[in-house]
Amino acid sequence: MLTVAGLGVQRGGTWLLRGLDLAVAAGEMVAVLGPSGCGKTSLLRTLAGLDQPGEGTVAKPQSTAFLLQDHGLPGDLSLFDAVRTGCLPRQRALRSLFALPGASERRRAWHELEALGLTGCARRKIRHVSGGERQRAALARLLVAGGDLLLADEPVANLDGAAAVLALGRLRAAAESGAAVLVVLHQPELAHRCCNRSIDLGVVRDG
Amino acid sequence: MGEPPRLGWQQRLDLQTVAGLACLVLVAAALPGIHDSGRDLDHWANLTRFFGRFFPPDWSVLPQIGAALVETARIAVVATACATVLSLPLALAATRRISPLWVVMPVRLLLNVVRTIPSLIWALLAVAVVGANSLAGVIALTGYSLGYLAKFFSEAVDSAGQGPITALRALGASRLQAFRWGLWPEVRPLLASHALWMLEYNVRSAAIIGYVGAGGIGLHLHTYQEYAQWDRFCTVLLCILAVVTVLDVAGGWLRRRLTS
Numbered sequence: 001m002l003t004v005a006g007l008g009v010q011r012g013g014t015w016l017l018r019g020l021d022l023a024v025a026a027g028e029m030v031a032v033l034g035p036s037g038c039g040k041t042s043l044l045r046t047l048a049g050l051d052q053p054g055e056g057t058v059a060k061p062q063s064t065a066f067l068l069q070d071h072g073l074p075g076d077l078s079l080f081d082a083v084r085t086g087c088l089p090r091q092r093a094l095r096s097l098f099a100l101p102g103a104s105e106r107r108r109a110w111h112e113l114e115a116l117g118l119t120g121c122a123r124r125k126i127r128h129v130s131g132g133e134r135q136r137a138a139l140a141r142l143l144v145a146g147g148d149l150l151l152a153d154e155p156v157a158n159l160d161g162a163a164a165v166l167a168l169g170r171l172r173a174a175a176e177s178g179a180a181v182l183v184v185l186h187q188p189e190l191a192h193r194c195c196n197r198s199i200d201l202g203v204v205r206d207g
Numbered sequence: 208m209g210e211p212p213r214l215g216w217q218q219r220l221d222l223q224t225v226a227g228l229a230c231l232v233l234v235a236a237a238l239p240g241i242h243d244s245g246r247d248l249d250h251w252a253n254l255t256r257f258f259g260r261f262f263p264p265d266w267s268v269l270p271q272i273g274a275a276l277v278e279t280a281r282i283a284v285v286a287t288a289c290a291t292v293l294s295l296p297l298a299l300a301a302t303r304r305i306s307p308l309w310v311v312m313p314v315r316l317l318l319n320v321v322r323t324i325p326s327l328i329w330a331l332l333a334v335a336v337v338g339a340n341s342l343a344g345v346i347a348l349t350g351y352s353l354g355y356l357a358k359f360f361s362e363a364v365d366s367a368g369q370g371p372i373t374a375l376r377a378l379g380a381s382r383l384q385a386f387r388w389g390l391w392p393e394v395r396p397l398l399a400s401h402a403l404w405m406l407e408y409n410v411r412s413a414a415i416i417g418y419v420g421a422g423g424i425g426l427h428l429h430t431y432q433e434y435a436q437w438d439r440f441c442t443v444l445l446c447i448l449a450v451v452t453v454l455d456v457a458g459g460w461l462r463r464r465l466t467s
Contacts, residue, residue: 048377065378072374074392085388089379096384138374145378 001026001180002047002149007056009042015054016042017201024182026148029175031191032184034201040184041069043201044151047182061148061180063089069153069184071138075127079118079137082126084109086144105144112140115170117163131158139167143174150174152183156190168194261441268439272427272446279423280450282341283409286348291402294353298360305364305386321354330416339420347421348409356405363397364390400462407454414447 004022008015016039024030032040045051047058048066065086073082087105088096113119116136121129126137135158142152152171156164168183172194175181185191191198299305300314329350333343371389380388417425424443431440 050373050377063379068370068374068377070370070374072370072372072377072389074371074389076392076396077388085375085380085384086378088375088381088384088388091384093381093383097387100388142378147379 001028001061002182003059004047005057007043007046007058008054009039009046009051010054011039011042018055020056022199024149024180026178026180027175028197029172029181029183029195031195031198032182032201033186033188033191033198034203038201040201041153044153044182044184047149048151063147064149064151065089065142065145065147067138067142067150067152067155069157071134073126073134073138073141075125077126078123079126079129079133080109080113080122083113083118083137083140083144086141086146089145109140109144112143112170113137116140116167132160132163135159136163136167139170143170146174146179148179150179150181152181154184154186157186164190165194257437260435260437263438264442264445265436265438266442268427268442269446272424272443275417275424275427276446276450278341279413279417279425280410282344282348282413282421282423283406286345286413287352287402287406287409289345289349290352290356290405291398293349294356294360295398297353297357298364301357301361302364304390318354318357321350322358324351326351326412326416327419330419330421334420339422341422344413344416344421344423347416348412351412352405352409356401359401360394360398363394363401367393396465399465403458403462403465407451407458410454411447411451 002022002024004020007017007020007022009017009020016037020043032043034040042051044066046053047060048064050066077085081100084100084105086109087101090105091101110119110122113122116139118133118136118140121133126134129137135155139152139155142150142155150171155171156167159167164187168190171181171183175196183195185195185198188198297314297318300310301318303311306314326347329347330343333346333350337343337346367390371393372385375385375389376382413423413425414428415425417423417427418429420426424447428440428443431437431443
């Protein structure tokens with residue numbers, strides 16, 4: 001599903017990664033580990049197309065969804081509406097000027113909120129919910145958006161142990177439904193518990 | 208433990224200090240150019256005699272003033288609504304986040320020109336075109352408000368965070384969708400707050416543009432001033448003060464709720 005060959009990632013003229021080969025198949029969930037500054041976020045941004053690779057090739061499916069590290073949920077939307085915006089790629093641009101998608105998409109978004117334990121704060125504005133609730137809402141939005149390739153940058157950084165396992169479980173379910181999932185984590189024990197395998201960019205870079 | 212380095216006087220001069228000193232120099236240079244009439248007048252006696260004619264206010268004119276205040280409020284409400292709607296596309300055209308440079312530069316120049324014209328001049332122009340009536344007042348205040356609202360709105364768009372837009376684009380949303388559901392929710396409270404502020408400002412302006420025939424309570428002010436009926440003039444001022452105070456308190460509360 002995702003094939004990377006000889007990928008090089010630069011930031012500010014400095015090579016963070018060079019010669020990276022990576023393949024993630026449909027149905028697989030792979031964790032990306034490594035120390036701060038080793039290029040995990042830059043790698044995901046490059047795979048998502050937000051940044052250009054310095055060298056190498058990336059072959060990925062057209063429907064790719066990326067959850068950024070800082071979530072980017074608009075503060076003035078309700079948590080439910082913010083999650084529903086995950087449906088926008090499937091809606092016609094002109095129609096979405098006036099309203100978010102209809103009944104079936106609403107049910108899909110609500111299902112993700114239920115799975116992540118967010119129904120109690122669904123009507124509150126994003127600026128009035130906690131950091132952990134915001135993070136789970138951002139993950140819910142990624143799952144609502146869906147796609148053949150899901151990229152998530154530190155999706156559980158603000159969550160306690162149980163909530164993190166629950167959240168990663170939802171990503172694992174998306175993988176088992178056929179998506180390829182690549183997730184940046186700081187906790188090797190979570191990677192070992194929730195993912196099929198992991199790659200350590202610190203080892204890749206030094207190796 | 209080492210000692211922190213001592214800064215020389217050149218290093219202590221930051222932009223704020225230099226700007227403050229420059230302002231002092233400007234004021235000191237401008238003051239000698241301010242002149243009075245040159246006659247030996249007792250300014251304080253003139254002031255007390257003049258304001259002595261204001262009190263007590265003549266409350267018998269309240270019914271006429273009430274009707275004129277309603278007209279003033281209508282002018283302000285309609286003008287603010289028109290200006291808000293018209294300024295939105297101009298604001299989007301004036302921000303680099305949405306529009307290319309070749310659109311932004313001429314639009315910003317246009318808005319600068321519009322803002323340069325005071326509301327009284329707008330009123331004179333409008334009265335010359337449509338006559339002395341409340342429509343002239345609406346046109347005048349719409350033109351005047353347009354320049355300010357478009358500037359406020361474009362700055363609100365410029366200062367909004369890029370995060371929500373990038374996040375939606377990263378999920379596969381189009382540029383239009385990212386603007387509508389990423390940027391618009393962030394700037395919408397600010398736009399509402401600016402429009403509310405403009406409404407308060409327009410109520411004050413609408414009270415004055417009647418001086419040149421553009422409707423509202425300004426016509427009463429002009430009439431009472433012409434006939435030196437200062438007690439009635441004072442009544443009008445007090446009524447305007449009451450309306451503006453209520454708007455200020457209510458508007459401030461609403462603006463805080465919108466942007467909290």
